[in-house]
Amino acid sequence: MRNLKRALAALFVLLLAAVVLFFVLENQQTVSLVMFGWSSPAMPVAVLVLMALIVGLxxxxVLGSYGLMRSKRRSRAQARQAVQSGS
Structure with a gap:
C-alpha cells in the first residue's frame, strides 16, 4: 500500500512538472511590466506568472498562520478574563 502511494505521488509530481514545462515552453514571448512608474526588465510571461504563483504560495x-495565532491569542485572553471575572 505504501509503495502504491509513493508511486502515485511520484506520478503526480512528474505530471505537474510536465504541465509546468509545457506552460513555460508555450509562453516564451517577453513582456515588461510597469507599475507606479517602475518598469521591470523584459522577461518571458511564464517567468512572471510562476513568480506570482510562488509569491502567492x-x-x-504566512497570513493564515498569523490569523491562527491572533485567534488563539484572543481566545486565551477571553479565557483569562472569564477566570478573573469568575473569582
Missing amino acids: VIGP
Missing part, C-alpha cells in the same frame, strides 16, 4: 500560509 508563500504569502498565503
